[in-house]
Amino acid sequence: MLRKAYLEITNVCNLSCAFCPGTRRAARFLTAEEFRLLAGKLRGHTQYLYFHLMGEPLLHPELASLLAIADELGFRVMLTTNGKLLPERQALLLASHALHKVNISLQSFEANEGGELADYLRGCTHFAAAAAKAGMLCEFRLWNRGGWESMNGQIRAALAAAFPEPWDRSRNGFRLAERIWLEPGDRFDWPDLSLPELGERCFCYGLRDQVGVLCDGTVVPCCLDREGAIPLGNLFEQELDEIMSTDRARAIYDGFSQRRAVERLCRTCGYARRFT
Numbered sequence: 001m002l003r004k005a006y007l008e009i010t011n012v013c014n015l016s017c018a019f020c021p022g023t024r025r026a027a028r029f030l031t032a033e034e035f036r037l038l039a040g041k042l043r044g045h046t047q048y049l050y051f052h053l054m055g056e057p058l059l060h061p062e063l064a065s066l067l068a069i070a071d072e073l074g075f076r077v078m079l080t081t082n083g084k085l086l087p088e089r090q091a092l093l094l095a096s097h098a099l100h101k102v103n104i105s106l107q108s109f110e111a112n113e114g115g116e117l118a119d120y121l122r123g124c125t126h127f128a129a130a131a132a133k134a135g136m137l138c139e140f141r142l143w144n145r146g147g148w149e150s151m152n153g154q155i156r157a158a159l160a161a162a163f164p165e166p167w168d169r170s171r172n173g174f175r176l177a178e179r180i181w182l183e184p185g186d187r188f189d190w191p192d193l194s195l196p197e198l199g200e201r202c203f204c205y206g207l208r209d210q211v212g213v214l215c216d217g218t219v220v221p222c223c224l225d226r227e228g229a230i231p232l233g234n235l236f237e238q239e240l241d242e243i244m245s246t247d248r249a250r251a252i253y254d255g256f257s258q259r260r261a262v263e264r265l266c267r268t269c270g271y272a273r274r275f276t
Helices: 032-042 063-072 086-094 106-111 114-133 152-162 240-244 247-257 271-275
Strands: 004-007 048-051 076-081 099-105 137-145 174-177 180-186 210-213 218-220
Touching (some): 004 032, 063 086, 086 099, 086 114, 099 106, 106 137, 114 137, 114 152, 114 180, 137 152
Parallel strands (some): 004 210, 048 076, 076 099, 099 137
Antiparallel strands (some): 174 180
16 A cells, blocks of 8 residues: 555646756646546555646646546545645635645745745735635645755745744644644755766665656656656556566665665655655
């Protein structure tokens, strides 16, 4: 049983952020029928379905239908967004019975021009307050230590205005209010086959507690394989058990059990170094 599965409902994004390398894959949105097929094949393997990998899920024109299908299939949905579209999608999100948690990547402020920052933050904090009142969880992510940190003071001030301090310390950051958290973090280097290797010694939860499915059905070990560089199979054509039983998938799993990265892409991953 996996803790979570990342299902990329679109690889299209409305922002271009310095921390995100984006993807060179052809632009694609899952149809409701495709989503039902893929989510159905993930059913029984995990309770938590993440609308995340590449792309901005709030751009999806059938988002309400996808959330309804996820609810019908018994999933608890975790959605990661840059937050830009939260004001116009707020009513839709709050009406969902499946939506369990929304992660807001506040480091996306770098792609919002200066005069828009206050409005952007207001939209994010207003949504978080409304989501918490509706019983959902909300996490602000500020993963930019060692990167774009110049506006962090203004961001924290906006959070404090919406959720007055003092804040309680939590395991990974701060609890701002009931069901609302702030998680600061370091900027990390995404894995990329063009980068030099960081060494074989490595650990990752890929295929151990998570799996990723790109919007063309390609199954990858984790949410950072943005180009499908480690294609393990295709969920449109195969079952997940079959895919995770392949020699390549088993080698990845067994390698990490020995704290060893067998795939070159994994040996370039800066995020995985957090677990080494």
